[in-house]
Amino acid sequence: MTELSSGGRQVSIPRIPAHEAVVHGSSHVRALDGIRGVAILLVLIYHLGNSVGGEFGLPRIFRLAAFGWVGVDLFFVLSGFLITGILYDSKSHSHFFKNFYMRRALRIFPLYFSALIFLLLLRTAWPSLGLYGQASDGWLWVYLANVVIAVQGFGAFGLMDHFWSLAIEEQFYLMWPFVVYALDRRGAMRVALAMCLAAPLLRTMLAVTTDNSPAIYVLSPMRMDSLAMGALLSLAIRGPDAVDPGRLVRPALWTVVSATVVVAAIVLATRDLSAHSWAMETFGLSAVSMIGVSLIVLSLASPVKRFFEHGVLRWFGKYSYGLYVWHPILWMIIFHSNWARSLRGSNETEAMLISLAAAIGLLLVFVMGSWHLMESQFLKLKVRFQ
Known part of the structure; x- marks a missing residue:
């Protein structure tokens, strides 16, 4: 029980288990912040490994970092889970669409468009940087980076290439609320299941x-299977005939084991840790997403949640959006620009350590600055749209 003060009286209210808090939207579940923290750490390790390994000739040491791309898939699964919960729980609200889109805009747009303004200023002040890519920045402003990269290939936006994943999420936000609003729970679950099945088939056809x-x-x-898996779980644990997350723990454990075996078999067979082998691109990505959705189950209803509730993971989870937006922009300049290379001395180890310190330090300055000076201020306005 928890005691709250109300008008001088002590009022006792029951504690709500983590998984019930998620279902009823009554509390913040710390373990999910931890999952978000794991996701951003994987992405940071991936890019740091690629930059340090490629720039300073240490590919073997940083080889395992090449598997950090799975962090993006974990972000997708978690986003599908959380967004669907928000949408389902607010279906009866008279301002359903207005509240959802305003709250999303307050969370996403300030940082996203600030980064694009930073890019515009950087282009103006430093036209010779050489890390911008050939595609028009206009596509970034309308969340179509992924479409352009599909046509022109990676490198189209240079240090802004990573915005492809933000484009996918925004496109999901534009479509999915209408599905949840128009259909009942089971109908939305059927659509989510169809998306889970269709995505690997589409990838296979294209491959x-x-x-x-x-x-x-x-x-x-x-990529809609990863978002849809999270959505399917979110809907499954809601409603009058909801599934207790505790009953899903054993299936989740088996799924983690079997999907991990599949992913490991692909890596061993192809000798490729990237997401771009034929097997990984087709059904391997779905296996990775299955691991992600299983981790959400375990974080809600098993002792595994204690791991995800660790303060360090939750700290990274809290600042994950800023970390994701800023790190490639800053790190490409620090590691891969001709300007940075010209400043390095002849001692490669010393140059690497200085570059690492600069990369981490500058990232923290940008992330903490953008959070405290801008993002958190906009987030205070979300209370107006509940």
Whole structure:
């Protein structure tokens, strides 16, 4: 029980288990912040490993970092889970669409468009940087980076290439609320299940008929299974005939084991840790998403949640959006610009350590600054749209 003060009286209210808090939207579930923290750490390790390994000739040491791309898939699954819960729980609200889109805009747009303004200023002040890519920045402003990359390939936006995943999420936000609003719970679950099945089939068809790996990886229809798996779980644990997350723990454990075996078998067979082998692009991505949705179950209704509730993971989870937006922009300049290379001395180890310190330090300055000076201020306005 928890005691709250109300008008001088002590009022006792029951504690709500973590999984019930998620279902009823009555509390903040710390373990989910931890999952978000794991996701961003994987992405940071991936890019840091690629930058340090590639720039300073240490590919073997940083080889395992190449598997950090799975962090993006974990973000997708978690986003599908949380967004669907918000949408389902607010279906009866008279301002359903207005509240949802305003709250999303307050969370996403300030940082996203600030980064684009920073890019505009950077282009103006430093036109010779050489890390911008050839595609028009206008596509970034309308969340179509993934479509352009599917046509032109990675590198189209240079240090802004990572915005492809933000484009996928935004495209999901534009479509999914209408599905949840228009259909009952079971109807929405059927749509989510169809998306889970359709995505690997679409990826396989494209892999068989073309050699366009970027399109397979970044187009929304190809990646909708990860978002839909999270959505399906969110709907399954809601409603009058909801499934108790505790009953899903054993299936989740088996899913983690079996999907991990599948992913490991793909890596061993292809000797490729990237997401771009044929097997990984087709059904491997679905296996990774199955691991992600199983981790959500375990974080809600098993002792595994204690791991995800660790303060360090939750700290990274809290600042994950800023970390994701800023790190490639800053790190490409620090590690891969001709300007940065010209400043390095002849001692490679010393240059690497200085570059690492600069990369981490500058990222923290940008992330903490953007959070405290801008993002948190906009988030205070979300209370107006409940």
